[in-house]
Each structure stands twice: as C-alpha cells, then as structure tokens.
Amino acid sequence: MDWKNRFAQRTTLMKRSTVREILKLTAQPDVISFAGGLPAPEFFPVARVQQAADVVINERGVEALQYSTTEGMPELRQLIADRLGFEVSIDNVLMTTGSQQGLDLTARIMMDEGDPIVIENPSYVGMLMALRSYDLEYIPVPTDGDGAIIDALEPLLQRNPKLVYIVPNFQNPSGTTLSLPRRKQLVELLAKYDIPLVEDNPYGELRYSGEPLPTLLELDAQRSGGIESGHVIYVGTFSKILTPGLRLGWVVAASPVIDKLVQAKQSVDLHTSTLDQFIAYETAKDGFLEEHIPQLCDVYRERRDVMLAAMERYFPEGVTWSKPDGGLFLMVTMPEYLDALELLDEAVRHKVAFVPGADFHVDGSGANTFRVNFSNAQPDRIEEGIRRLGALLHEAVAQVR
Ligand SMILES: Cc1ncc(COP(=O)(O)O)c(C=O)c1O
Known part of the structure; x- marks a missing residue:
C-alpha cells in the first residue's frame, strides 16, 4: 500500500x-x-525511587495498577499545588503525561487553523511541534538578555492573538530569564488586552545564581483576584527536578480550562499512568525534592x-x-x-x-x-x-x- x-x-x-x-x-x-x-x-x-516503588506495590498495589481519574491522583495534585507557594486548589491542577502533553492539549483546545499566536523568538521546539499541524500565524516577539521585550509585545497584542507562549525561566534554548519588571508589565498587558498566556516552566526551580522570581501564574492571580479569574495556563513537570522517565507533568489553570483539557486528554490517553503518579507521590511526599x-x-x-x-x-x-x-x-x-x-x-x-x-x-x-x-x-x-x-x-x- x-x-x-x-x-x-x-x-x-x-x-x-x-x-x-x-x-x-x-x-x-x-x-x-x-x-x-x-x-x-x-x-x-534510583534508590529512593526503588524504595518508593516497593512501598507503592506492597501497600497500595491494587489501586496503583488500576485505571484512575483523568485529573490525576489527588494527593500528588495537592503536593504540586502546595509547592507553587501560594493558594492553589487541586481543582485547578491536572496531571499530564509529561509537560509536553500539557502543551499539546493546550494547543488542541485553544487553536483553530490559521490563528495568530505570539511566541518568543527563539522558542521551545517541542511547542513549535505541538503547534505545527494548525498552520498558525506566528507573531514572534523579540528577546534580549532579560527575555521577551515586553515593550515590543504591546503592539503585537493589539493584533488580538489567541495565545501568548512564554518560557520565563532559563528559557530553552536561549537560557535567558524574564526580569521581574517585565513580568509585572506582561501581567498588566494580559489584563488590559484580555489575552491568555501559556507559562511553560520546567526549569524554574533549577536556579544557580540570582534571586527566585514569582511565576506569571502567581502575579496574574494576584492581579486578577485568583486563578479562576486569571489569564495564565501554567505548565510544570517533574522531568528536570526528579526524572523525565516518569513522564509526569501538570497544568494549573482556571476550571473551565482544566475541564476542557480533561475532555481533550480523555481522547488521548484517558489518564496519566496511575503507577507513575503513585511512585512520584511516595518519592516526594516527605520533602525529598x-x-x-x-x-x-x-x-x-x-x-x-x-x-x-x-x-x-x-x-x-x-x-x-x-x-x-x-x-x-x-x-x-x-x-x-x-x-x-x-x-x-x-x-x-x-x-x-x-x-x-x-x-x-x-x-x-x-x-x-x-x-x-x-x-x-x-x-x-x-x-x-x-x-x-x-x-x-x-x-x-x-x-x-
Ligand atoms: C521548555 C520546555 N517545555 C516542556 C518540555 C517537556 O518536558 P516534559 O514533557 O519532559 O515534561 C521541555 C523539555 O525539554 C522544555 O524544555
């Protein structure tokens, strides 16, 4: 054939x-x-994960080997919510199969053929792959040593893009970080133009110098009166802080977004591996990370x-x-x-x-x-x-x- x-x-x-x-x-x-x-x-x-896997199989084996909910293991979502460092409900957290799936599902629920999207130039190639089949109109925002140049972003937002995609910390591939003044300015612009943004943050906790900066998710939630009324779809992962082979990521967003992502995820893989979620939770639950x-x-x-x-x-x-x-x-x-x-x-x-x-x-x-x-x-x-x-x-x- x-x-x-x-x-x-x-x-x-x-x-x-x-x-x-x-x-x-x-x-x-x-x-x-x-x-x-x-x-x-x-x-x-390896030893810690092995020990966790033993405990899971011995103590919760039947549960860990069964189908589970699309949203993901509640205890693990609670741990993820707690680690974000501000008030986040587990109803706003969806487990995904790697953060790559979070990006792919977000593209599925947000983008129609030919839609405009604002994207850093250069940008993460995995997101470009996830977006490719929608034949989008890319609106590149220029970047410098402090990340995306937000002054240059405002006229681009006036073109009413469907989405803005940003990797704010130690970006892949450029290594640059969006400065605090620019984060604040960006969040103001999202509110002014009422535009959603994907914050892809796999590296935020791997900081070797300088001061940690608040996520766009948090700044936007503060400004908008909470995640429910905010503009940010946040994507995180255990890949760089625990191990990538577990394929565990998450999305944090307002409930209508989570609900639509759940619908999209159900046609892809029903849910993220129950066993992997149990092992990650058992590994991380007592402060291991x-x-x-x-x-x-x-x-x-x-x-x-x-x-x-x-x-x-x-x-x-x-x-x-x-x-x-x-x-x-x-x-x-x-x-x-x-x-x-x-x-x-x-x-x-x-x-x-x-x-x-x-x-x-x-x-x-x-x-x-x-x-x-x-x-x-x-x-x-x-x-x-x-x-x-x-x-x-x-x-x-x-x-x-
Ligand atoms: C910016 C960015 N987002 C997402 C991912 C996907 O990571 P994972 O699917 O392993 O969570 C990567 C992986 O390198 C990345 O660099």
Whole structure:
C-alpha cells in the first residue's frame, strides 16, 4: 500500500524533531554531546525511587495498577499545588503525561487553523511541534538578555492573538530569564488586552545564581483576584527536578480550562499512568525534592561555570553566548556569516555535538546560532568538548578572513 498518499492533510505539516534526530547521531559513547536536554543520569535518585516503588506495590498495589481519574491522583495534585507557594486548589491542577502533553492539549483546545499566536523568538521546539499541524500565524516577539521585550509585545497584542507562549525561566534554548519588571508589565498587558498566556516552566526551580522570581501564574492571580479569574495556563513537570522517565507533568489553570483539557486528554490517553503518579507521590511526599533539588543545583552550577569559563578561554572574538542563571542550556551566537549546520558537520567529525539554532526560530533567522546543554556531561568532558568547538570556531572564522 502507498501509505504516503493516505495520511490526513494536516500530517503534511508534521516532521520529526531535529533535536531528536541529532540525539540519535550523537548517541555513541565517544561523542561529547551538548545536544540533548538531558538531566545528569548519575544524579537520578534510583534508590529512593526503588524504595518508593516497593512501598507503592506492597501497600497500595491494587489501586496503583488500576485505571484512575483523568485529573490525576489527588494527593500528588495537592503536593504540586502546595509547592507553587501560594493558594492553589487541586481543582485547578491536572496531571499530564509529561509537560509536553500539557502543551499539546493546550494547543488542541485553544487553536483553530490559521490563528495568530505570539511566541518568543527563539522558542521551545517541542511547542513549535505541538503547534505545527494548525498552520498558525506566528507573531514572534523579540528577546534580549532579560527575555521577551515586553515593550515590543504591546503592539503585537493589539493584533488580538489567541495565545501568548512564554518560557520565563532559563528559557530553552536561549537560557535567558524574564526580569521581574517585565513580568509585572506582561501581567498588566494580559489584563488590559484580555489575552491568555501559556507559562511553560520546567526549569524554574533549577536556579544557580540570582534571586527566585514569582511565576506569571502567581502575579496574574494576584492581579486578577485568583486563578479562576486569571489569564495564565501554567505548565510544570517533574522531568528536570526528579526524572523525565516518569513522564509526569501538570497544568494549573482556571476550571473551565482544566475541564476542557480533561475532555481533550480523555481522547488521548484517558489518564496519566496511575503507577507513575503513585511512585512520584511516595518519592516526594516527605520533602525529598527539597533536599534533592539543591543538590542538583550544586552540580549544574559547577557545570555551567566550567562551560562559561571554557568558552571564555577557547572561543574566538566575535562569538558571544548567554550566561544563564539556571536551567540546562545556553545559546551561542556566531558572526552572521557562519552557519551552525555546517559547523555541526565538522563538529560531529571531531566527536562533539550541539543543536543548530535555526529550528528554534519562527522567522527564518538564527542560522548563526546554536544551543548547548551543560547538565549532561562531566566537567572534564565539558572542558574538552568546548576546547574542540573553540578550535573549529577559530578555523571557521580564519577561513572567512
Ligand atoms: C521548555 C520546555 N517545555 C516542556 C518540555 C517537556 O518536558 P516534559 O514533557 O519532559 O515534561 C521541555 C523539555 O525539554 C522544555 O524544555
């Protein structure tokens, strides 16, 4: 059968994630890969999760292996609500299968074909994938070292977008963080123009320097008199603070949004894995995350610092990079005349990898940028990988001169 001619029209807009394809290329153990967004596996709390899994199977096995509600395990939703740090009801929390599902379901319930959406440029490629089949009109908001430039956003909101999508903390891919004044300004604008916003926050708790900032969810709830009357659809995850293999994320939003997401989720997977939710709850219920996250931050802070120092040492003049206060990524900008895809070819030959930046951009720019992950490699490998990249960058710059 010629399957290619049988697929639905909307699938023509789908394609595989470049990041995931590069990850396959770089899976050999001798490649120093800065390409993935992987947490450090040596700090996965394997023993703690095993102990939790034993307790779950021994004490609540039948319940944990049964179908459960679409909204998710009440105790886990309560734990998530409590960790947000302000008054949140579990009725406003929906468990999802990774935060990626929260993004995908949000796109399903909010976007009609061709709708306008305001999006940071560059932006998270997984959200771009979730949006792709709706053939949307992207309205890119420019960004700088303090995240999205909110002064530039106001005229864009006047075009009445269906949604604004923002990763406010240690953004993937740029590593930048939306400053407090800009957060406040943004929340004012959402109210003024009555526009909903998706706050995607997988990295907020991985802060290595600077002061923690309030979420847009909280600022907007304060301004609007609570989540029920607010504008923000907040998406969170255990992937970066516990382990990604559990595939546990959540959405926090006003009840009409949660209700519609529940309807959408029921056609996708009925509910998120009961067993995984039970194990995560058992793992986290006695304050484990409050011990574990600071330990992760210590490890990632060191790796970030090693990478920044190595870039300082090995990268040529004319190449710049972001200096994130947290998260897993930073972004390198080369002179306009260099192309990150060409550099990647060379880099893979020298057994080092990164993700070229063009795919993160919605306006065709970014060919001279690339994303680098600093959480997954040991410090000596980071140093060596950046040394190799630096040598290639020196060569590339010298060839053009
Ligand atoms: C900005 C952003 N949002 C969402 C996700 C999805 O994470 P998960 O589905 O594992 O929760 C990621 C993963 O890297 C991400 O970087």
